[in-house]
Amino acid sequence: MPNKRSRxxxxxxxxxxxCGCELSRLGSPKHFLYYTEAVDIKRxxxxxxxxxxxxxxxxxxxxxxxxxxxxxxxxxxxxxxxVTRREEGLFATIPANRGDWSRSTKxxxxxxxxxxxxxxxxxxxxRMNGKFLAPYVDRNL
Numbered sequence: 615m616p617n618k619r620s621r622x623x624x625x626x627x628x629x630x631x632x633c634g635c636e637l638s639r640l641g642s643p644k645h646f647l648y649y650t651e652a653v654d655i656k657r658x659x660x661x662x663x664x665x666x667x668x669x670x671x672x673x674x675x676x677x678x679x680x681x682x683x684x685x686x687x688x689x690x691x692x693x694x695x696x697v698t699r700r701e702e703g704l705f706a707t708i709p710a711n712r713g714d715w716s717r718s719t720k721x722x723x724x725x726x727x728x729x730x731x732x733x734x735x736x737x738x739x740x741r742m743n744g745k746f747l748a749p750y751v752d753r754n755l
Contacts, residue, residue: 626705628685628695628697628705628707629707630685630687630689630690630693631707631708631709632687632689632690632709633687633689633690635687635688635689637685637686637687637693637695637707638685638686639683639685639686640684640685640686640692642683642684643720644681644682644683645681645682645683645715645718645719645720645721646676646677646678646680646681646718646719646720647676647677647680647681647682647696647714647717647718647719648674648675648676648677648717648718648719649670649674649675649677649717650670650673650674650675651670652666652667652669652670653666655669655670655675658677658680659675659677659679676719679698679699680696680697680698680699681696681697681718682694682695682696682697682710682714682715682718683695683697685707693709694709694710695707695708695709695710696708696709696710696714
């Protein structure tokens with residue numbers, strides 16, 4: 615059984631696109647990306663247009679080779695990156711944008727409030743500062 619004890623060879627290394635330092639995984643869930651248009655399926659999966667049309671006709675196609683995950687950079691802090699697995703077994707990362715979040719699984723729509731959260735809690739979470747300003751009371755009187 616070769617390489618039985620050497621799991622360090624199997625570790626995946628990710629690097630920051632902004633500064634080049636190594637990224638640490640934070641253990642966040644993977645939010646896989648899906649595609650609904652035939653042109654997007656063809657571009658991201660590298661298949662022919664005929665196969666892309668067949669996949670698009672079936673509905674949304676969820677790929678297991680691209681997902682959004684949270685990483686930590688020493689200089690930039692927490693970053694959400696789109697991780698793409700290439701054919702060679704290598705991984706490529708790019709920063710996630712709003713369009714990627716709209717095509718991801720297990721995420722909520724940020725423009726629509728959660729129905730299980732009360733209106734008061736939702737309003738308080740949108741305040742500019744999280745502190746409640748109590749009226750000033752002079753206790754030395």
